[in-house]
Amino acid sequence: MKQFLIFTIKTITILLMAAVILDYCYTSIYLKSNNRNKIEYVYNSKAKNYDVVLLGSSRANNHFVTEMFEQKGLKTFNYGMSGGHLFEASLLLKLMLERNYKIKTLILEADLNLSNDKPSETVGAKFLPYIHNSTIIKNHFLNEAYFNEYYYIPFYRYVKFDALIGFREFYKSISKQSTNTLDKGGYHALGNKKGNMKNDIRALKPLKNKYYEEIKSICVANNIKFIAVMTPMCENTKGIDYFDKVKKSYPEIYNYENVVVEDKFFSSCGHMNDAGARKFTARILKDFFKK
Numbered sequence: 001m002k003q004f005l006i007f008t009i010k011t012i013t014i015l016l017m018a019a020v021i022l023d024y025c026y027t028s029i030y031l032k033s034n035n036r037n038k039i040e041y042v043y044n045s046k047a048k049n050y051d052v053v054l055l056g057s058s059r060a061n062n063h064f065v066t067e068m069f070e071q072k073g074l075k076t077f078n079y080g081m082s083g084g085h086l087f088e089a090s091l092l093l094k095l096m097l098e099r100n101y102k103i104k105t106l107i108l109e110a111d112l113n114l115s116n117d118k119p120s121e122t123v124g125a126k127f128l129p130y131i132h133n134s135t136i137i138k139n140h141f142l143n144e145a146y147f148n149e150y151y152y153i154p155f156y157r158y159v160k161f162d163a164l165i166g167f168r169e170f171y172k173s174i175s176k177q178s179t180n181t182l183d184k185g186g187y188h189a190l191g192n193k194k195g196n197m198k199n200d201i202r203a204l205k206p207l208k209n210k211y212y213e214e215i216k217s218i219c220v221a222n223n224i225k226f227i228a229v230m231t232p233m234c235e236n237t238k239g240i241d242y243f244d245k246v247k248k249s250y251p252e253i254y255n256y257e258n259v260v261v262e263d264k265f266f267s268s269c270g271h272m273n274d275a276g277a278r279k280f281t282a283r284i285l286k287d288f289f290k291k
Contacts, residue, residue: 016154019153019155020154023154023158026129026158026170027129027133029173030170030173031129031130035178035179036169037081037126037179037181038079038182039088039092039127040126041182042095043095043134045099046100047099047101047102049075050075050101050103051069051073051075052069052076052077052105052107053076053077053101053106054066054107054109055079055080055089055092055093055106055215056081056089056108057080057082057085057109057112057113058080058082058084058188059080059111059113059231060078060080060109061078061081061082062187062271063109063232063271064080064107065189065274065281066078066185066186066187068282068285069185072289076185077186078186079092079186080109080186081123083120083122083123084113084120084123085113085117085118085120085123086110086114086209086212087117087119087140088120088123088124088127089108090214090215091127091137093106093218095134098136103222103224104225105225105226105288106219106224106225106227107227107228107229108227108229109229110230111231111242111246111253112204114206114207114209114246115204115205115206116207117210121161122164124141125160125165126165127140127141128141128157129157131151131157132151187277189277190268190271191273191274192264194268195269196268196269197236197263197266197268197269198236199233199236199237199238199269199270200237201239201242202238202239203239205245206242206249212228216228227254227288228253229253229254230246230247230255230256231256231257231280232256232257232258232261232266232272232276232280233257233270235262235263236269237269240257243255256283259279259280260272260280265279
């Protein structure tokens with residue numbers, strides 16, 4: 001019995017030491033990587049100056065054409081993240097300002113994402129490598145139910161989110177393999193191949209979203225012009241009155257849901273193709289950036 005107890009203690013000690021070492025190795029690599037996603041691109045960056053920063057979900061990432069802003073002489077980057085919620089948009093903005101980014105105008109896609117004030121697992125996980133190195137990230141996640149496991153158990157977050165920040169991503173980061181996420185000023189164009197051209201959003205309800213309010217307050221405190229917009233959906237959407245509900249709850253949000261409506265401009269019901277994105281971006285530039 002005594003030998004078994006000693007063996008068990010040794011095994012646990014070895015496993016714990018291995019977890020600590022692996023955690024250190026993985027984190028060290030992510031602290032040096034800046035070319036695989038927008039989160040590490042910001043986290044491992046220095047001060048930048050922008051005329052326009054674009055934030056939101058895939059409905060920002062696929063809908064705001066950075067090149068068209070640049071052609072107007074506006075230094076711009078699209079930091080929209082597919083699958084992201086306002087939780088991550090707010091955190092990314094905090095990290096930008098911590099790095100002394102100077103931002104004149106922030107355009108936030110605020111529509112379907114107002115119905116959720118929880119983290120996105122797929123996007124939120126990409127902040128977790130830095131949770132011990134950043135007070136801002138730590139505090140942002142502090143009230144989440146899983147915080148203690150991710151913060152206090154070595155290497156657990158890398159195992160839990162293996163597909164996102166585990167060995168494969170670690171290997172690609174250490175071998176300096178880049179992605180196309182940062183190409184075209186962060187804008188990701190969709191093609192004409194049609195996905196699901198029906199959508200039902202009747203179950204969605206806009207919340208008094210904590211992170212939307214946080215983004216607004218951050219912009220006021222840092223003298224950043226804040227523009228919040230709803231972006232287009234296809235015609236065959238059930239529950240389209242959701243956008244009217246958003247407008248009622250948030251009168252300051254501009255409703256561009258019906259600016260682009262024809263199916264030929266959509267890759268799926270909730271995402272425009274490149275032609276639709278260009279038509280939409282042209283309208284945004286006309287309405288907000290007249291010279």
